[in-house]
Amino acid sequence: xxxxxxxxxxxxxxxxxxxxxxxxxxxxxxxxxxxxxxxxxxxxxxxxxxxxxxxxxxxxxxxxxxxxxxxxxxxxxxxxxxxxxxxxxxxxxxxxxxxxxxxxxxxxxxxxxxxxxxxxxxxxxxxxxxxxxxxxxxxxxxxxxxxxxxxxxxxxxxxxxxxxxxxxxxxxxxxxxxxxxxxxxxxxxxxxxxxxxxxxxxxxxxxxxxxxxxxxxxxxxxxxxxxxxxxxxxxxxxxxxxxxxxxxxxxxxxxxxxxxxxxxxxxxxxxxxxxxxxxxxxxxxxxxxxxxxxxxxxxxxxxxxxxxxxxxxxxxxxxxxxxxxxxxxxxxxxxxxxxxxxxxxxxxxxxxxxxxxxxxxxxxxxxxxxxxxx
Numbered sequence: 001x002x003x004x005x006x007x008x009x010x011x012x013x014x015x016x017x018x019x020x021x022x023x024x025x026x027x028x029x030x031x032x033x034x035x036x037x038x039x040x041x042x043x044x045x046x047x048x049x050x051x052x053x054x055x056x057x058x059x060x061x062x063x064x065x066x067x068x069x070x071x072x073x074x075x076x077x078x079x080x081x082x083x084x085x086x087x088x089x090x091x092x093x094x095x096x097x098x099x100x101x102x103x104x105x106x107x108x109x110x111x112x113x114x115x116x117x118x119x120x121x122x123x124x125x126x127x128x129x130x131x132x133x134x135x136x137x138x139x140x141x142x143x144x145x146x147x148x149x150x151x152x153x154x155x156x157x158x159x160x161x162x163x164x165x166x167x168x169x170x171x172x173x174x175x176x177x178x179x180x181x182x183x184x185x186x187x188x189x190x191x192x193x194x195x196x197x198x199x200x201x202x203x204x205x206x207x208x209x210x211x212x213x214x215x216x217x218x219x220x221x222x223x224x225x226x227x228x229x230x231x232x233x234x235x236x237x238x239x240x241x242x243x244x245x246x247x248x249x250x251x252x253x254x255x256x257x258x259x260x261x262x263x264x265x266x267x268x269x270x271x272x273x274x275x276x277x278x279x280x281x282x283x284x285x286x287x288x289x290x291x292x293x294x295x296x297x298x299x300x301x302x303x304x305x306x307x308x309x310x311x312x313x314x315x316x317x318x319x320x321x322x323x324x325x326x327x328x329x330x331x332x333x334x335x336x337x338x339x340x341x342x343x344x345x346x347x348x349x350x351x352x353x354x355x356x357x358x359x360x361x362x363x364x365x366x367x368x369x370x371x372x373x374x
Contacts, residue, residue, distance in 0.1 A: 001186065001225040011218060012209065021220055028227035032191050035234045036176065037167035044192040044210045045223050049158040049179025052192040053080040053125075055203055055214060056154045056175040059194075060123050061088050063201040064152070068093035069122035072115045074107045074137065075100050075318040078156055081125050095120070104267035105135035105319050113145045123152040123174075129159040132302040132315040132328060133266035134248075134275030136160075143172050152198070158182050158190075159272055162233035164241060168193050178230075180222065184333070185229030189222035244331050245273035247340055251329065252276055254344040259351060265321060274331040277302060279316070283354055285325040291350045292327075297343050302326040 004024050009017025011025045029040040036043075046052040061071060071085045075098045088094040099112050107126065116124055126142045129135065139155055146153045154175040157166055162183025168176055175198070180189035194200055194213060206215040233240075248271075252264050261281035280288065285301045292299055302313035317323040329343070 001221045001228075004221040004224040007220065011220070012207070024220055024224055025218060028223045031227040031231055032178075035166070035230050036161075036178075036193055037169050038193050039196060041211060042168075042193055042196050044194055044213045045218055046190040046192055046214060047188055047219065049156075049177055049182065049190040050078075050080040052177035052179070052190040053078065053154075053156055053158075054084045056177055056192055056194075057081060057084040057123070057125060058088060058203050059200045059213065060152050060154060060175055060198065061085075061094060062092065063199040064122040065199065066120065066122045068095070068120075070095045070097060070115075070118060070120045072097045072099060072112065072121060072124040072151075074098065074112075074126055076105060076107075076130050076132075076315045077125060077127055078131060078158075081127070081154075081156060085125070094122075101318050103320055104270070105130050105133045105265070105315065106267060106270065107137045107142070109138055109141050109145070112142055116146045116151045117149050121149065121151050123154060125154040125156065127156040127159075129157075129272045129275075130266070130315060131159050131275070132313060132326070133277040133319070134159075134271040135267040136270045136272060138270075139171065139173075147172070159275070162230055163237070163244075163272060163274060165237055168195070174198055180226035180229065183229055183233045185226035186222045188219060189226040191226070240333065241273045244335070247331050247335060247337065248273055248276050250337070251331075251340050251343070254340070255347075258344055259348050261351075263321070265316060265319070265326065275328060276331070277326055277328045279322060279324075279326045280351055281322075282358075283325055283351065285327055287354055288325070288327055288350060291354065292343075292346065295346055295350075297339075297346060299327050299329045299343075302328055 007020045009021040011022040029043050033040045033043045071094050073081055073085055085096045089096045097115050099107050101107050124146050126137050126139055128139055143153050152174045155173050156177050158177060158179040161178035174195045176193040178191050181187040200213055202213050204215045209215055255262050255264050255278050263279050265277040289299060289301055302315055312323040313326050316326055
């Protein structure tokens with residue numbers, strides 16, 4: 001990144017500074033492509049994973065040449081997928097079909113098979129892994145079913161790039177999105193794999209960068225940093241995945257055994273190694289989050305239901321779970337056994353404290369309601 005910061009040239013220009021910038025950009029294309037099993041010309045650099053997903057859904061759907069076609073997505077896709085699809089519905093007349101999931105968050109493949117087989121279906125988007133609960137869908141099965149009907153497949157791999165081995169040829173997908181900061185790269189960078197030969201319509205216009213698939217000057221330092229981070233992460237995927245799997249299993253088991261009224265979400269085995277999601281019955285997720293944060297333990301809440309101001313997860317709602325009050329721990333390279341143990345030690349204390357506060361508040365309110373009025 002420091003080297004790229006010193007290169008202010010435009011990669012499209014042929015002067016010395018432009019050529020230096022082009023060398024860095026080309027090296028990044030080649031490096032990211034190698035880690036994904038792609039060709040360098042199949043990689044499009046974007047400003048984020050969100051932009052990568054938006055570009056994939058809109059670019060492929062509009063590039064299909066089928067106005068008013070059908071798009072199939074799962075009910076637990078990231079909003080960057082679902083909102084892009086519904087905008088195509090509203091502006092271009094596409095039909096959007098959502099596939100439900102089971103109680104663990106896995107897509108209903110029988111319904112998926114029926115929907116991708118319907119006439120007019122042009123593409124499907126099935127996430128590789130859910131960012132809220134960590135569940136991995138049966139992507140291989142989804143691709144096989146879509147291929148039977150000539151339907152394009154995009155997968156949001158932002159949660160798995162740099163965490164699990166990815167090979168676009170083996171996955172047999174047409175488009176795949178990744179996000180830099182998810183595997184330790186700088187924020188403000190992402191990438192999209194677009195299969196060679198795919199009809200694709202650029203959504204940002206103005207020049208011929210990224211092989212006419214995304215206009216605008218590339219963020220060279222962020223791109224160089226992303227390529228370096230993905231290369232670094234890919235060198236230790238097997239060992240790190242094994243370590244994180246043991247940590248997350250330790251956390252899942254400890255939550256179930258040590259925290260009263262807890263529900264651990266997501267599939268127990270078909271999941272990424274670094275995401276653990278849980279809810280505590282009757283407690284507000286934001287209160288839990290802030291209480292843990294005050295003790296130096298940093299977790300997050302799940303994705304909120306679209307249009308809802310309440311702390312409520314659309315992913316858990318789709319799974320048939322109570323959508324209120326979920327928390328998510330994302331484990332990384334720096335996460336240790338001691339930190340997991342500390343969370344398991346502190347969380348029961350926090351839960352008890354919040355329950356006592358709730359009881360005191362309820363008692364005070366009850367006394368207030370029964371006080372005779374003068």
